[in-house]
Amino acid sequence: MTLLLFDLVLIATLLTLAVAALTSVEPRRAVMLFIAFGLWLALVWARLGAPDVALAEAAIGAGLGGALMLAAARRAARRRQRTGGEG
Amino acid sequence: MNASLPLAVCLPLLGALATTLAPARARALGLIAALASSGVVLWLVVGVWEQGPLRASLGGWSAPLGIALAADGAVAALLAMTAMVALAISIHAGGYFRDPERLRQFWPLWLLLWAALNALFLAADLFNIYVGLELLGLSGAALAALGGGRAALTASLRYLLVGLLGSMTYLLGVALIYAAHGQLDLALLGTRLGPGLVDATALALLSLGLALKAALFPLHFWLPPTHANAPAPVSAALSALVGKVAAWLLLMLWLGPFAAVTQPAAATLLGLLGACGVIWGSWRALRAERLKLLAAHSTVAQIGYLFLFVPLIQGLDPGPERTALLGALLLMALTHGFAKAAFFLAAGQVQQLAGHDRIDALGGTAQRLPATTFTLGLAGVALIGLPPSGSFIGKWLLLEAAIDQGQWWWILPVLAGTLLAAAYVFRVLARAFNQEPTPLHFVTQVRAELPGLVLALLAVAGLGLAAGGLWGLLEPVEIDR
Amino acid sequence: MNGPARLLVALLAAALGGLLLWVLATALAARPEPALAEAAFAALPLTGVGNPVTAVLLDYRAYDTLLELAVLLAALLGIWSLGPPAPAYQRAGSALRAMVAWVVPLLILTGGYLLWAGGQVPGGAFQGGALLGAAGVVLRLAGDPRAGLPGESLQRLLAVLGVGAFLLVGLTVLAFGRDLLDYPTDWSKWLILAIEGAATLAIGATLAAAYVGGRPPGEGR
Amino acid sequence: MPAIVHRHWTTVLARGALFSLLWLILAGTDPWSWLIGLPSVALATHASLALSPPRRRRPRVLALLAFIPYFVAQSLRGGFDVALRVLAPRPRIAPGFIDYHSRLTDPAARVLFLDTVSLLPGTLGADMHGQRLRVHAIDTGVDVRPELIALEQRVAALFAREGHG
Amino acid sequence: MTAAFLFSAITLPLGCLFFAAGSIGLLRLPDLFTRLHALTKADNLGLGLLICGLLPWVESPWQGLKLVLIWLLVLLAGATGAHLVAKRALRGDGEDLQ
């Protein structure tokens, strides 16, 4: 029962994060939500008995992927500020 | 166990490593690798010719646990075509890239692309195809961007993204198959798949992913800008080989392991998309203002032809009739591979000499490059499907089957496509006749012009007249993996 | 894309989602015994490693992994071919520098640990390599323009190390008449470890270089 | 770099030993693990030496042991403090900045000071220009200077002969 | 009902409570700096308590040390991260962080 509740919270939040990341117009917001999504995903996979994958996702999501995307997001945000248009 | 199968993947890979490690000697190392890879493919083709279909398990594990490579006659033929086209492109690239830096960047990526092509043709495992597709997509996109301009970057980026979307869709299909059957090996899956919602949905997803990569109408939108803006040798590879491998995988899935899943209606739908691709691609090619854009649109049409075969083959039981159609399909694919590669290589020559490739302003350039113009003409003949090119025989068999099976409506796209193709090809060739002075020599730059010419000759004369041998390769067994 | 089109796409996507859910439920209901898992566990002793995922990645389906490393190489070569890297970061302040001085060695250590652990428990070359890559990211963020990577030729060597080790082992066993990548049972564990070690370095270097995002300093104009 | 390594081989050994210990923590006692462990430790030590070159003054182990309980206690206090402030019906806060002139000269000591300031109740090390420290206080009604001075002394004690003398 | 369990039964909920406090603080506090206070201090303490609660249950002392290592790392990262954010916000020479 606790586990089911646990699962439900995990999934609900995961989906919320995904929706939020996908619907964010502001690039940095989207990227940070995406990073959060990655962390959460690692959590979910850890729960699903896939620690190998969770390790990988954590290392990538929090490390390289996040940094790469943040750099891009910063550029996009600056461009948005300059042009006022969409990134 | 035949070592030529894994080697066909490993040798280009080794070449890629060598050219990465020693960029200063990239050209020499790359050519050696290209020759070695072609040699291995030759070995493989001889093996298939003598022993029938080959299968090599990897890592000492047989399916379902391990991954296998498989080569039947069709795959052998496609690999041979790939090797020949790739060899030609390899030689041509040395003359095309004037900037040594570009050439250094070209080689390792190009050999990786080649490895991916071989890996995909040989693949006998659903997930392995996914990895191969990604290798293909990434190296392809990087190569397509070697041109460096804004348009090339934009197009390559779109190509990359579309490729990613395609492989993700494909992977979703793989996941569904794994959910339902717990298998990934195609041969084993072939015995388990059957009609039903799950398998059909999975096939639809797999097909969608592959169709995106193969640029099957209406998922072709990304192809023309990518192929038109890439450096010519890259366009040649993308058009002749990369699209071909995705289309081939799609056809192979439909006609092979998933044959039990497919219904006539679905096959007709695929054929219909092919027909639309033929008409639309040909029409856009006719309207194109640039030579490479024309060639790119024509690729959409040529891919379409391959799918016209699906509704005709789908209902057939194994037998000579089916083999004949498969042979025809293969012949079309091979001819187009040779012809389109030749066309792009020639177009690249024209573009380099003229500084542009606007068709309306080509006249003088074409006159100054007789061999290149001749290549364009020969390749054009093969694209139209005029005799004695291989695609003529392919079309003949296609038409024969369409009439024979009472599905006469497939005649219309074939004929319309042929006429449109004639129109767009001769629209280019007509520009080649004017009163410019003529160079003394037929071939002006051997390294850059000859590979394309040889490919075009292969498409027109070689495949047309020596096509009989292809059936020898196909004879032993059907596609059955 | 305008409003109605968006809505249409959304509706289509929703329909697709529904269909897929239904299909998934059907597939799971009629699911056969996952023979593959049992086979994977049963063959585990032959591979010399204790972690089934590592066994799949480096033994049963090692060929996939070989191609995957090639994908990584392709991405890196593509990035290199696109031109020089983005400007480096400003030199870090003392607080960040202090953190980096602790975190980077720990990342290296943990990377090595994951590589080692991968043989028996969860972990492996990719996770270890990702940590090494992350160390590169941290270094670059702290101001090192090269993300701690060595010079060009060494970088190239590192980039091809993974595929190279794979091919070396694979082709060597092939030359002895076995399948590609069919390790002799006695050697299996150590060969896998060797390949994984090379792959870890390669992945780490490649990811770090990818983060740098341009051709190495020695190269080109 | 090699010169430094030679001159400070004790530092090298010390750090190597530290990382070897960490490897033990991570990988356990399997002797085979050193197959990977040794190169990893070597690489880590190398990186560590490159990133923070050895200094003459090193933290004293005994002082460190003495610092830990203080640190834990302060962390507890800090946590409780902020939790109470937050969970109160109306957050009791009056944020503001305090400039603090630190007498610590050793950079490592200053960083430690800066980091631990953030764990003290009510303070946050926001910025540092040389010896001038900008501290954010959550409640300017409380004078945090004594706490800062106390912390500074303890940090100084950690780094031998350094400090406020 | 062992002593260890009792210990954990106290520390774990307490840890969670501090985490909750951190989250609530993040939401309730008015500006960036005060939120940073909540984030660093409450969460670090929460995690420390959690780890204390878990220490009796780990398989080996090495693992216990690993947990402590994790906590130290989180402390380091938390303090550095907070400092970085605060500094950037304070100097205001970066992009708009607000």
Place this chain on the structure above:
Amino acid sequence: MSSALDTLLPLLIVCSSLVPGAAIFLVREDSHLLRTSLNMAGALTKLALVGVMIWGVYHEHDYESRISLAPGLDLVFAADALSVLFVTLSSVLWLVTTIYAIGYLERTPNRSRFFGFFSLCVSATVGIALAGNLLTFVICYEILTLATYPLVAHRGTPEATRGARIYLYYTVGGGALLLLGAVWLQTLAGPLDFVQGGILGDLPATLHGQFQVIFVLLLAGLGVKAALVPLHGWLPQSMVAPAPVSALLHAVAVVKAGAFGIVRVVYDVYGVGLADALGLLALLGALASVTILYGSLRALVQDGLKSRLAYSTVSQVSYIALGTSIFGPIATVGGLVHLVHQGIMKITLFFCAGNYAETLGIHRVSQMDGVGRRMPWTTLAFSAGALGMIGIPPLAGFVSKWYLGLGAIDGGADWVLAVLAASGLLNAAYFLPILYRAWFRPPPEHWPEERIARRRLETRAALLWPPLITATLCLLAGLFAAAPFSPLEWAELIARREYDR
């Protein structure tokens, strides 16, 4: 004679022009000698090989080269009497035309390209002649289209490209219909090897409806090249090509390929009996008659010399179709012999027209006043061709028309006589005024553009000899029509074999 030769000879004949042709592309533009040697070597070799073949076929020897392209699709080159007739015509005329072209194109650019395609064109024509089944025929037929396109466009002027484009529209469109018809027929009847007497006769009558439709498709495809009204539109347009090309298109290669194809389809695919029974011969006859009259009428009003000749071709080629469309051996003989005779006569006329244009810049009938005095030999050859076309004995054209008339009476198609008479009158009406002008009008003070001065000969030797040779052939074919191995004798041989099966 060895059996290896039996299986290789047809292929060798095709290759004897193909290989030199391919080699010529690679020849340096300024290596006249090498190019000429290649050309002449090819032409003479072909002639020699054809001689061997004539002898063999006369003695009922079987020559067949077969290459498998795909299961059920063979490329077959085989020799029967009909193919030998056409092969001989094209080989002889190729030799003559090559000589003429060498003279005609002196000092113009792109000669390697020209002669390369020229040789390809002849190879395709010979391939058509030797085709042993419909597939091979279609393949060579399309290659012919491709090889002639660059020749028509050769000059590169806007008119040339326009003419070439129109040529292409017609021929590619026709080719598609031909392809469709051929494929359809093959699905009904299997591999369509040409057999004297046809191969469709044994098939069930339920298929006859489809056969009729297919015949229309095939006829549309072949009619384009044979310039049957209303598919003739390209022919006058392609007059922009250099004279040797026009000569080749009109006399040997293109239109003859169409006409030859009609003969093949009627006699060796459908069988003349079945074609008659299905009412297809009547259709063909009607089309041919209309074309004959229409072409002549249009020729009448053309002032351009080549245009007049072009419409004359439209008209004259249909005599072949007309002969084919009449059921009965005599008409067959008439049609077949006209295949040869029209070729010789028309090529003479085009050579002469080319000479006028090249030497004096004369392009129009109205400019030809008194040209007979400036260029007597050329005009003599022209007269021989023109009178032959009208059907004046003892020239070649008379023989064809005579047999056609006899055949019409024999086959009970009396209305054909009327067509022949009307056409003969029209022929006279558009040719005689030219002769009158050339011989009896006084020459102008200045020719439009005199490019080749009169020395010992009235024009270049390479331009003069070919029309004289063909004109002589034209006379000989009429005079010695009854001699062994004459075209007429050969046509009778074919008709015998067709009807006496």
Place this chain on the structure above:
Amino acid sequence: MRTLALLAALALLASMSLGLIQVLRGPGAADRMMGVQLLGTSGIGVLLLLAVAIEQPALIDVALIFALLAAVAAAALTRRRLQEPPE
């Protein structure tokens, strides 16, 4: 102990979800970054609890990675590049 750990993890999840609101709400990038930080730290907690609850010690390694990379995102957000035009 399993249940206790699970319950604690559940509570942590709830707390994390609260933190997520901060990521969603912003308003500034730094505020979102703090949310992500919170997520990381709480994630470590959840992972450690799960490691005990489902007896999967590998999850401790996942937590270790979370901890090691916790500050990367913050650094990537706040670091500035050389030669960057001052806004």
Place this chain on the structure above:
Amino acid sequence: MSTQLLYGGAGVALCVLGLWAFLVHRPLLRKLIAINIMGSGVFHLLIALAERDGAPPDPVPHALVLTGIVVAVSATALALVFGRRLDEQGGVPEDER
């Protein structure tokens, strides 16, 4: 079974969400996030499939996902560098937008 369906369903949902966003949004970054989330959905589905209710999970999908993650991150890195290069050259050409 229920766990598989629950998590598998979540994977499918992620996939569809990612697909939708990929199709609808223009900016590169959003497209990349979308495709990554879509990929995560597929990975998630695979991991859910590996779950075997108590028995040790099937390692094959785990390995597949690991491979997939590497590939995805490579592609993302490459695409981002593409995007940066494009920015440096002045962005996507007008007629391509």
